[in-house]
Amino acid sequence: MKPNTFMPKLAGVLLATCMLAGAAEARGKKLELYPVSDATKGTYQELCAECHGGDRLGGIGPALLPESLKRLRASAAAATIKEGRVHTQMPAFGDQLNDQQIADLVNMIKTPLGAMPVWGEKEIMETRIFNEDYKPVEKPVYESDPLNLFVVVETGDHYATVMDGDTFEPLTRFKTQFALHGGPKFTPDGHYVYFMSRDGWITKYDMWALKVVGEVRGGINSRNIALSRDGKHIALANYLPHSLVMLSAEDLSVEKIFDAESLGGETTRVSAVYQAPERDSFVVAMKDTPEVWEVSTNPNAEPEYDAYVDADNYGKDGAKPTSEGLFALRRIQVDAPMDDFFFDQSYKHLMGSSRDGKSGVVVDMDEGSTIAKIDLPGFPHLGSGISWEWEGKPVMVTPHLRESKISVIDMSNWSVLKTLDTAGPGFFMRSHENSKYAWADVFFGPNKDQMYVIDKETLEIVKTLKPLPGKTAAHIEFDRDGSHAILSIWENDGMIIIYDAKTLEEVKRIPMSKPSGKYNVWNKITFSAGTSH
CATH class of the missing domain: 2.130.10.10 (YVTN repeat-like/Quinoprotein amine dehydrogenase)
Structure with missing residues (x-):
């Protein structure tokens, strides 16, 4: 869904703020879902679709999907629908809806979609928008040390503050997309920084001009981003759809989309992506399949140990690896899916946590093999x-x-x-x-x-x-x-x-x-x- 305004006007991004308030600490028994009625679908289309999308994938307001609302308590969601939220554009619907109708809407937004949503190059590029007021500058517009600045992400009201690291005085404060996550990523010279929201919005910000450059929505439910060693490419890890998206850091255009599938063809969510600067690559964690991916960010990369492979041809009719250069793909097989990676400073060793939360698994990235397991309950x-x-x-x-x-x-x-x-x-x-x-x-x-x-x-x-x-x-x-x-x-x-x-x-x-x-x-x-x- 293409936005028709730029980020400084996106006050509507707060419409579902309370829908997620306290979600990180929410605990309790699993919500029992029931079939969504036609009446509830009609209510959603009448009251919610304009901002959150007719398909619940989001618009000027965030997506309303169970992947985005995973830890949300039903009572908090119901209270927000009924009462709205002060200081945002989320209105109160308590005078239009009774308690059962509100409960039915909560049930709907916690119900998974019937099919995997399509979010490919066409859909991504339709969302791309640039700030007409932005003008690049040749040097910073302030006297502070540009390499000792802080970006402070304020999730309480969805702003970010740029702060001088010597005086600890704010230089500017600006509106961000809803629910930023995963940490901003800076270009090697610190000139630009990229933010990512849970709804897949990527924002490019000029740290010298203190201005937003542009935005694009690369996914529907996203985990994090990484920036290549040369600062030219962005990698986006997605839960929805199951994809790894490569974007140009210059103009936020799509460069390549990897469908996240194992060698056996099983589709998987992408847990996270990391820059490995010493290896000139991205390292990718897969949520549902026992593989670790390494994607080259070196345009001169060559196949190594038959490791960089073309996912479409590998293993078919005896085909040999053909992929090399930029975005060449290497697959490392592990015993079980791993989450939450740590790298040593050389990026030779990767440590991931096992899905059962009881151990750490160490992988030698050069050899592409598991070399240790650590008891870490x-x-x-x-x-x-x-x-x-x-x-x-x-x-x-x-x-x-x-x-x-x-x-x-x-x-x-x-x-x-x-x-x-x-x-x-x-x-x-x-x-x-x-x-x-x-x-x-x-x-x-x-x-x-x-x-x-x-x-x-x-x-x-x-x-x-x-x-x-x-x-x-x-x-x-x-x-x-x-x-x-x-x-x-x-x-x-x-x-x-x-x-x-x-x-x-x-x-x-x-x-x-x-x-x-x-x-x-x-x-x-x-x-x-x-x-x-």
């Missing part, structure tokens, strides 16, 4: 893992999503070196090459207001901070030189708190609306070992 959040040198050997440290612990893994032999007990499951870890400390949150449970500071030499928790009692403290990020650590109070009426990274003393507080992530240009473009990649 409690679902390690490997994508948030960080690494540093400890007593002459590399260690990787990861929080766990389902157990109250942090694991320290010896990467020289892929064994668990130490386990730290915590007050609850965690989500993020961060450090910096110039800091002696690593920081880890307690994201889930009653102790979500705590933040741990870990000594990287002793591997011990040396301080527990509680910056705002009762409020979620999360997602540390460092400035360019590692002298300051910036923490989020993950609430709609939240803030960021800046700490002196050496003394651990508080320096400054800046109010923000649920600042879910803060991303420093320098740390991201240099692939710091202390931050997620």
Whole structure:
């Protein structure tokens, strides 16, 4: 569905804000679905389709699909339909609909579509739009260090703030698409940054001009994006449809679409895509099939060990690999599907978590084979893992999503070196090459207001901070030189708190609306070992 306005006018993107409010923490028994009646379909078309699309795939409002609303509580959805939401364009329908009609609409949006939606090159290109007010600049329009800027994603009201990393003063604040996810990705020179929303919208933003350049919708339900080492290509991982989409970073046009299928022909969701800069490639996690893909971003790539293969010809009638160069595809077979990848700094080794959440699996990317399995119960959040040198050997440290612990893994032999007990499951870890400390949150449970500071030499928790009692403290990020650590109070009426990274003393507080992530240009473009990649 092609938008007819550009992002600064997309206030309608908030129409379903409350439909997802609190979804990340929603828990409870599975909703029992029942057939959607013609009357309910008619109600949807009358009241909802104009903004969310007649097929529920979204328009100026987000898609209303179970994939997008997976953890949404039915009661929260019903309350929003009935009461609307203050400060957004989501109206209240309580005077038009009775409780049963509202329940029927909730049932409808939680019901899967009857068939896989089509979202190919034609559909993608029809959504592409550019900012008529944007003009490129030859140098930054500010005096701040462009490599020490932060992008702060504020999911409470769907804005992003660009902040000076030296003065910690905001330079600008602008409207984003609804429900950004996966972390923004910067070009190698830090000039441009790309954002992705759960509804598959990709936004290109000029960090020098402080202006949105353009947008395109590359998927219906998307997981994350990656940018190639040269900054020329964007890879988008999709749950809906089952695809991996390659876009031009210059003009957001479609370059190639991979249908996500195993060698056996089974279709699969794409869990995530990562840039592997040392390999000049993208590495792709598959949700439903035991394969890891590597897609070359080197136009001169050649087939290696019969690994780069053409998915259409491989294995048919004895055909040999023919694909080489840009977007050449390599498939690595593993024992079972893996999620949530971590890479060592050389990108030779990949660690993924098993689907049962009980172990980590290590793959040698050069050899294309599994070389180790690590006992890691409690679902390690490997994508948030960080690494540093400890007593002459590399260690990787990861929080766990389902157990109250942090694991320290010896990467020289892929064994668990130490386990730290915590007050609850965690989500993020961060450090910096110039800091002696690593920081880890307690994201889930009653102790979500705590933040741990870990000594990287002793591997011990040396301080527990509680910056705002009762409020979620999360997602540390460092400035360019590692002298300051910036923490989020993950609430709609939240803030960021800046700490002196050496003394651990508080320096400054800046109010923000649920600042879910803060991303420093320098740390991201240099692939710091202390931050997620």
